[in-house]
Amino acid sequence: METQVKEPRYKLPKESLRVGIIGDIIFEAIILLIFAGLFVLDFLFKWPAWIGIVLLILFIVFVLFSVIGYFTTVIDHRNWRYDIDEEYVQLRQGAWFQKDQLIPVTKIQSVETKQGPLLRKYKLRKVEMETMAGDYSIPGMPEKEAYALRDEIAAYAKAKEEDD
Amino acid sequence: METKRYHPAILLFGIAKAIKAWIVPLVIVTVFNSADNWWGKYAGYIVLAIILLSIFHDVLKWFFEKYATDDDAFHLYSGIFTKSSRTVPYEKIQNVTKHKKLLHRLLGLSAIKFETGSQEQAVEFQVLRKEEADRLEQLTRQESVPTQEAAEIEEVLDEITAEAPQPKGKDRFIHFKPTKKELIKASFTSLSFLIIPPLLVSFLLKADIFFDWNDVRQYLPLLKVWWISGIGLLILIVLSMLIGMWRILQKYGNYELATDDNNIYIRTGLLDESSFSIRKNRVQGIEIAQPLLHRLLGLAKIKLITTGALDLSDDTEEINSLYPYFPLERAYTLLAEILPEYEVKRNMDKLEPKVLVYRMLQPSIIWLIVTITLFFWRPEVTGVEITWWIVAIVLFCFIELYRYLDFKHTRYLISENFFQIKSGAFTTTMFVTKRNKMIEIARMQNPLQRWLGLATITSINRAKPVLHNKIKDIPAIEAARFYAWFHQRTEDVRKQ
CATH class of the missing domain: 2.30.29 (PH-domain like)
Structure with a gap:
């Protein structure tokens, strides 16, 4: 009876990594702008010296986190797996801290696909699933596949268990 | 219409x-x-x-x-x-x-x-x-089409009708009604008589609206006479106990636990009466909890996990908990009687010894925060500076004791249709659910756990709010088995 569950097969497309990184870069650019503004103000209004030091420390921490953030985005993307069959949705996340989730399709209450401007540029869509226990999303997949997956999940999820 | x-x-x-x-x-x-x-x-x-x-x-x-x-x-x-x-x-x-x-x-x-x-x-x-x-x-409560589950129940029922008296047909069978002795025992276990002295003190402190303390002061020397103080104390104790008993009596004096073929009925309350009924196959799981005092006295609380809210709207009285002062053995036999489809197994798997070492060696965030704060802040209590390292040592021992007890009490079991976990340092809680009642699972592993061949698993059940139950550091092989086991849940789920 105890057979192994098949490993989830599908990976995220390359483009979704690009979307992730561009998203990070935009976020970091905004923070950088704020830092720049603060440094200019510090210079113009001759704020007390300790503020300059605190700003510098914060800036270094921010740069460090950005670099780490870049690697986590890449690693997370590389280790993201999902799979779906008639009975289960499987999600796997993380490299060091690995998390596997097994969700019966019958428990899925709604599926939707979403698209922001970045995802649109790369013709990707995000697939979001809602279950009784929470919300799950597959962060980016080619539009056609996303629609197909949505329809597939919806078709499987039509089956309801007696308890629900 | x-x-x-x-x-x-x-x-x-x-x-x-x-x-x-x-x-x-x-x-x-x-x-x-x-x-x-x-x-x-x-x-x-x-x-x-x-x-x-x-x-x-x-x-x-x-x-x-x-x-x-x-x-x-x-x-x-x-x-x-x-x-x-x-x-x-x-x-x-x-x-x-x-x-x-x-x-x-x-x-x-x-x-x-x-x-x-x-x-x-x-x-x-x-x-x-x-x-x-x-x-x-x-x-x-109209009868629905007989489900596979119901059929299963019947099979199990047939097997055990020989030894346990089971309700037949629509008749209700009363499983439990507390006797006077049990009520008295309960009122002591609940410790509810302990709330009286603090209440009395807080009342006395606020009572100066009604009388002036200066008028009372002249009677205070009377307390020096031993028999007056003695009688006063006695009255206080008797009063506390009576009130404690009254509280229990009011809640459980009229208590009744009954079942018929498909439903469980619980009635409670002496003046304000509440009754609760649930279809047996709607029970999402069972929780058997033993707080410290319960464990010392060999008692247990049983709670039915249900999808609906746990309490009534205006009172927060938990009604889905069965009578909370059962002797442990009685609790198990009673469970077998009222929910024969739940087989609570007593033999459960323990964690591996290496888990204890792994857990004891983990740095404790709480300990670090408290120690660092005390080291720099050094607060004074009633004029005496708290020696930071004494607190640090005491807290360290307490945390390690807590971890040891939790490790010692942790058990799990993944049997054919059931998932059972038990944990807790002071209050132990055992949770039992069926495979088809779990709506999702997850398996997690951090780098250290991978190195040690361990993993953490979570089961999610319907309740209000949704119930997450986690067991940490079981062998990775067992976690994989759990994953595969849940993957086969379709075997015991009937679709519409």
């Missing part, structure tokens, strides 16, 4: 509720009001206006809210300007709670609440005639 108004006595309850909520402010602003400004003058009228408005609101509501029932669903209509209607199919109903306050009982009425699930609002009737409440309850 006949649409009905709610019972007119709902107005009476509305009035009682409004008065109950506002009587204290009203008395304060009218009787004890000495303010000499416009607010002081009109406050009484304002409070009165609020009471009248809330009563008026109830009247309007009574005029515009209606309900109807047909073969499959409740239909609820409401709204004065924006009309809304809601349809709740009976199949969606998870459990039923009836509640009769003293006022209900005097008028032969009843409140009833139908719980529908984790997210939706319950269908609630504040006031109904008793017969109407029974009719509605009966409607929702």
Whole structure:
């Protein structure tokens, strides 16, 4: 009876990594702008010296986190797996801290696909699933596949268990 | 389909509720009001206006809210300007709670609440005639097509009818009614008599509204006479115990746990009576908890995990917990009687010894925070500086003891159809659920766990709110087995 569950097969497309990184870069650019503004103000209004030091420390921490953030985005993307069959949705996340989730399709209450401007540029869509226990999303997949997956999940999820 | 108004006595309850909520402010602003400004003058009228408005609101509501029932669903209509209607199919109903306050009982009425699930609002009737409440309850309990699960239950039932007396047909079978002895035992275990002294002290401290302490002071030397103090103390103790017993009696004096083929019925409450019923196959899991004192006395609490809310709307009295002072053995046999489809196994797997080392060696965030804070802050308590390293050592020992106890109590079992986990350092909790009642699972592994060949698993069950149960550091092979085991749940789930 105890057979192994098949490993989830599908990976995220390359483009979704690009979307992730561009998203990070935009976020970091905004923070950088704020830092720049603060440094200019510090210079113009001759704020007390300790503020300059605190700003510098914060800036270094921010740069460090950005670099780490870049690697986590890449690693997370590389280790993201999902799979779906008639009975289960499987999600796997993380490299060091690995998390596997097994969700019966019958428990899925709604599926939707979403698209922001970045995802649109790369013709990707995000697939979001809602279950009784929470919300799950597959962060980016080619539009056609996303629609197909949505329809597939919806078709499987039509089956309801007696308890629900 | 006949649409009905709610019972007119709902107005009476509305009035009682409004008065109950506002009587204290009203008395304060009218009787004890000495303010000499416009607010002081009109406050009484304002409070009165609020009471009248809330009563008026109830009247309007009574005029515009209606309900109807047909073969499959409740239909609820409401709204004065924006009309809304809601349809709740009976199949969606998870459990039923009836509640009769003293006022209900005097008028032969009843409140009833139908719980529908984790997210939706319950269908609630504040006031109904008793017969109407029974009719509605009966409607929702119509027999559905026999399920595979029901068939399973019957099989199991057949097997054990030989030894345990089982209810036949529609007859209710009463499994448990506490005896006087059990009630007395319960009132001691609950420790509820301990709440009296602090209450008394806080009352005395505030009592100077009624008398002047200076008048009392002249009697204080009397306390030096030993027999007066003795009698006083005795009266205090007896009073505490009586009140403690009264609290237990009020809750469990009329307690009854009964079942028939498909349902479990729990009744509780002496003056305010509550009853709870649930279909056996709607029970999502069982929890057996043993707080420290319970463990010392060999008692246990059993709780049914249900999809609906855990308590009644106005009282937070948990009614889905079965009688909380069962001797442990009795708890197990009782469970086998009322929920034969749940086989609670006593032999469970322990964690590997290496887990203890792994857990004991983990740095504790709480310990670090407390130690660092104390090291720099060094607060004084009653003039004595707290020696930071003593606190650090004591806290360290406590944390390690806690971890050891938790490790010692942790058990798990993944059997054919059941998932059982037990954990807790001081209060141990055992959770039992069936594979088909789990709605999701997860498996997690951090780098250290990978190195040690361990993993963490989580089961998610329907409840309000959704119930997550986690067991950390079981062998990775077992976690994989758990994953595969859940993957085969389709075997015992029947689809519509």
